[in-house]
Amino acid sequence: MACQVRTPFLYVVASIAFCLVFYHHYLRHAIASSSLQLSPSATSNYVITHTLTTPSIAVAPAPAPAPSYAIRENLPAAAPPNYAIIDNLTAVHYVNSPPPLPPSPISTTSILLPGWEVFVIVPRRENSSDPNGDFCVFENNEVSPAKYFGRLPFPDRATFICPLPLHARRRLPFKQPLLTKSPMHPPETNGFSWPLLSQWSHLVYDSLTTNDDVVLFVKGVNIHQGTNRKPSELRCVFGDDASNGVRTAVTTSMQEVFRCPRPEQTAVPPVGGEAEPIKVSLEIVTENKVVPSVAYYTPPRRLESKKGKSLLCANTMVNNVAKFLREWVIYHSKIGVEKFLLYDNGSDDDLQQVVEELVKEGFDIITYFWAWPKTQEAGFSHAAIYAKEVCTWIIYIDVDEFVYRSSWDNLPKPSTSLLQSLLARNSSKLGQLSINCREFGPSEQRVHPVMGVTQGYHCRRRHHNRHKSIVLLDAIDDSLLNVVHHFRLRRGYKTKRFVSNHIVVNHYKYQAWPEFRAKFRRRVSAYVLDWTQKLNPKSHDRAPGLGFSAVEPDGWAQKFCEVHDHGLKDLARKWFGMESGSGYKMAWQR
Incomplete structure (x- = not known):
């Protein structure tokens, strides 16, 4: 005026x-x-927020709570330096004091996963003592929350997951984000060269060193089921500088698993102590191409156990199975499984708490952080090597699968000999036992049954589908090839396949819809990478009639019900049921 x-x-x-x-x-x-509100903070600093499209004004203490996402864009070029954009409508101005100086960018390595998730790996020298409250900052100044995911072993590295913002998905090529503790104070990026975002579909994602060789786990080299590149077409490469790296010949090439001899000790820098880890990758010689890698060459690694070597272990890959785990562990430990090796595929429930409780109760359970999605077969191959010193046999079954034999119905209580006797009485050339699966349906359940899956699901399909195996680790072929829970064996070893009326695996596959919907999103088959894509529509990993979206089909609760089967339900109730003050309950109920 x-x-x-x-x-x-x-x-x-x-x-x-x-x-x-x-x-x-x-x-x-x-x-x-404009509903002005002014309240002093402990530091008497205030923030005035101006809505860019209206004249209204709001005043609040600084710093303002971090939103779930922020877009810092559309700011006029002449805006003063102590302005920050919270979203595309709102600017924040620090009145009494400017924001702190922006931190230096943290160098990270990031991978674009299915579902527009960005997997961020922080080098060990950059590891923060506080893994919470981080944000991903992208090249176009968009920000998304970074959720702490876990720590990769060998070498120790923190990992985060953050969604790729919608606007960033429209900018090709995709660039790796930076990490920051606050979207209000992004790291200084002037002059920063944004590296390309690695693609999950083409990556060396893990490695494991044995006494004799190195095993690499690689996406995007053998991409078709049953078709594998010849080892002569490939080389293992040791060193950050691939052009000058040390190379050794690849000896086996199957699915996502590749093996090669270890390099001469004098050919690479020493490993261990404070020395920098050595990156290891895979070269496709015929294409003169080195696959991007986040894997490192380490000294030989193996699982150690204070309880010595077990005759029978169980291995499975898990994600958010805390509600199922007690039932599965208690049941199988009573029929002969001595040790449980869980490959944790990014659980964010109370899995670790349940594991710790079971360990305190005397169960031998080990968890291994396996971050990689859709890699169940590769994880099984890893376990076959990693656990070889502490397990003689491994049964590869999932947490929704239970071994059952009708001849056990007359036994008053379970015994560890029920499974172990199958291993002891067979010839020395037996390398694998194959057991058919029976697939159970929702059985009218709408939510997870409180007494457990063996008690809640009792209606199944008539015919068996697929099979699961108990494998002698010494009998597994060097290629580590496995398909649907069974392995290729060394020459001279044989597989014995049981008929369904002898012993079966009850697979509680199609559960109440809320449980199956979560399973739909994270299916771990190597050949159904994303259930929402119209690829491999006839795969047995797909639920018949479900289609390509996680939408509950009509009549889901009644589906897959052709035979009412109460065999294991009644047996488990006899073995593990008990009277309590609040009524009848199972031993695994808390």
């Missing part, structure tokens, strides 16, 4: 006073109409 007065001095003073009073009333009215 401007007041122009061309009169003597007294009239000028009076006019100025009138202008001040009028402006004071105008400002009070403007503040009241």
